[in-house]
Amino acid sequence: MSNELLEALNILEQEKNISKETLLEAIENSLVTACKNHFGKSDNVKVEIDPETCAFSCYQEKTVVDTVEDPVEEISLADAHKVNGNYQLGDIVRVEVKSKEFGRIATQNAKNVILQKIREEERKVIFDEYNSKEKDVVTGVVQRYIGKNVSINLGKADALLTESEQIKGEVFKPTERIKVYILEVKSTSKGPKILVSRTHPELVKRLFESEVTEVKEGIVEIKAISREAGSRTKIAVWSNDPNVDPVGACVGMNGARVNAIVNELRGEKIDIITWDENPAILIQNALSPAKVISVIADADEKSAKVVVPDYQLSLAIGKEGQNARLAARLTGFKIDIKSETQARESGDFMDYENDYEEDDYDDDYDYSDEELAENERLADTEQADVQTEALDTEADENEAAGTENDAADSGDEQ
Missing domain, CATH: 2.40.50.140 (Nucleic acid-binding proteins)
Structure with a gap:
C-alpha cells in the first residue's frame, strides 16, 4: 500500500500541482479521524508517516498504571512489559494500532477526508493561479x-x-x-x-501591452484612456525615448499593430494621440482628428475654451457629441467647443486675428460619407455653445488630467 500511495501522491503533485507534504498532512489527519471513530477518543492517538516511503504507523499513547480503569488511556504494567521490560509505573507506552482494526466505516471516512483535502487544494491552486492574473x-x-x-x-x-x-x-x-x-x-x-x-478601458491598455513591444518594455507609456466600448477609444501615449515616436510605435507599420487590436475589438475605432503635460496642447491633441485654432485652458477650474474652424465644428464635437465627450474624459477637462464664427460673435476669440485658409487645415483623414453628411448638415445651421462635461476623474483611475509642458502631436484614427 505504501508504494501505491507514494506513486499516487507523486502523480497528484505533478498533475494537480498539489504538494506531497500537504497531502501527507491530510492523510495523517484522516487516520487520526479513523482512530477517533474506532476508539471514541483521540487525545492519545498519534500518526506518523514516512515522507520518503509513505509507510505509516498509528499508535496510542497509554499511561502505565497498577489497575486499568480506562483501557483507551491506560495500560497495565504487565502489558507494558510485553512491549518493553524497562517500563515503570507512570511511563507513557506507545501501542501500535493496526489499520485493519479501524473498521470499514473508519477507513471510508479516512478516504473521504483525503478526497476532500485534494479538492480543497485543487480549488486553492486554481484560485491562486487566476487571482494572480x-x-x-x-x-x-x-x-x-x-x-x-x-x-x-x-x-x-x-x-x-x-x-x-x-x-x-x-x-x-x-x-x-x-x-x-x-x-x-x-x-x-x-x-x-x-x-x-470586454468593456473595461484596461482591456485596451493590456492589448496594446501585448501587441506593442515598446509599451510592454515601458519605452512608451499609455498615460490615459477613454473608451465607449464597441464604438470608439482614445488613448494618450508618451515616449520615454526621444528617438521613439509613441504614436507610430502603437500604430505599427501600415497600421499592423493597432489593426490587430481593432480586429480583436470587432472594429472599434481607436484614436492614438500624443500625451502632453501642457493641458492646452493635450486638449488639442485629444480632439483629433478635428483641427483646432486655439485652446485656452484653466488648470485650476479644469475647464477649457476651444475654437475650431467652422467646417470642423461637427467633427470636433463628433456624432452625438462622442469626440468631445471622449476628449473630456481623456484630459479631465470640461471642454467648451465653438466655431470661429461663434467665438467672434461671442467675443471669445480673443486676439486670434490671423485668418486661416482651409488648405492649411487639410489632412489625409479619410472621412466617411456619414461624417461628411453630418459636417454639411451642422455647418448649415446655427450652432449653440457646446459644452462637454468630463466624467469625474477621481472616480476612474483611467482618466488623467494634464499639468504643463510643450509638445504636440496628432492621433491616428483607425
Whole structure:
C-alpha cells in the first residue's frame, strides 16, 4: 500500500500541482479521524508517516498504571512489559494500532477526508493561479449562454461574462476564442468565481501591452484612456525615448499593430494621440482628428475654451457629441467647443486675428460619407455653445488630467 500511495501522491503533485507534504498532512489527519471513530477518543492517538516511503504507523499513547480503569488511556504494567521490560509505573507506552482494526466505516471516512483535502487544494491552486492574473487579459473559449451572461472557459476554470460587461451588439458562438479582462476573482466553496469584462478601458491598455513591444518594455507609456466600448477609444501615449515616436510605435507599420487590436475589438475605432503635460496642447491633441485654432485652458477650474474652424465644428464635437465627450474624459477637462464664427460673435476669440485658409487645415483623414453628411448638415445651421462635461476623474483611475509642458502631436484614427 505504501508504494501505491507514494506513486499516487507523486502523480497528484505533478498533475494537480498539489504538494506531497500537504497531502501527507491530510492523510495523517484522516487516520487520526479513523482512530477517533474506532476508539471514541483521540487525545492519545498519534500518526506518523514516512515522507520518503509513505509507510505509516498509528499508535496510542497509554499511561502505565497498577489497575486499568480506562483501557483507551491506560495500560497495565504487565502489558507494558510485553512491549518493553524497562517500563515503570507512570511511563507513557506507545501501542501500535493496526489499520485493519479501524473498521470499514473508519477507513471510508479516512478516504473521504483525503478526497476532500485534494479538492480543497485543487480549488486553492486554481484560485491562486487566476487571482494572480486579476486585472490582466487572458484568452478564453466561449462555452454557452447562461441567460444573457456568457460562460467562458479559461483552461482550468470557467469565467462569467455578465451582460453589463459585454460590448453592445456583440454576439458569441460556442468554441469561439476571445480575449477578456479579469475584473475580479472570488474564492467560494465551489471553487473560484471569475468575473471578466470586454468593456473595461484596461482591456485596451493590456492589448496594446501585448501587441506593442515598446509599451510592454515601458519605452512608451499609455498615460490615459477613454473608451465607449464597441464604438470608439482614445488613448494618450508618451515616449520615454526621444528617438521613439509613441504614436507610430502603437500604430505599427501600415497600421499592423493597432489593426490587430481593432480586429480583436470587432472594429472599434481607436484614436492614438500624443500625451502632453501642457493641458492646452493635450486638449488639442485629444480632439483629433478635428483641427483646432486655439485652446485656452484653466488648470485650476479644469475647464477649457476651444475654437475650431467652422467646417470642423461637427467633427470636433463628433456624432452625438462622442469626440468631445471622449476628449473630456481623456484630459479631465470640461471642454467648451465653438466655431470661429461663434467665438467672434461671442467675443471669445480673443486676439486670434490671423485668418486661416482651409488648405492649411487639410489632412489625409479619410472621412466617411456619414461624417461628411453630418459636417454639411451642422455647418448649415446655427450652432449653440457646446459644452462637454468630463466624467469625474477621481472616480476612474483611467482618466488623467494634464499639468504643463510643450509638445504636440496628432492621433491616428483607425
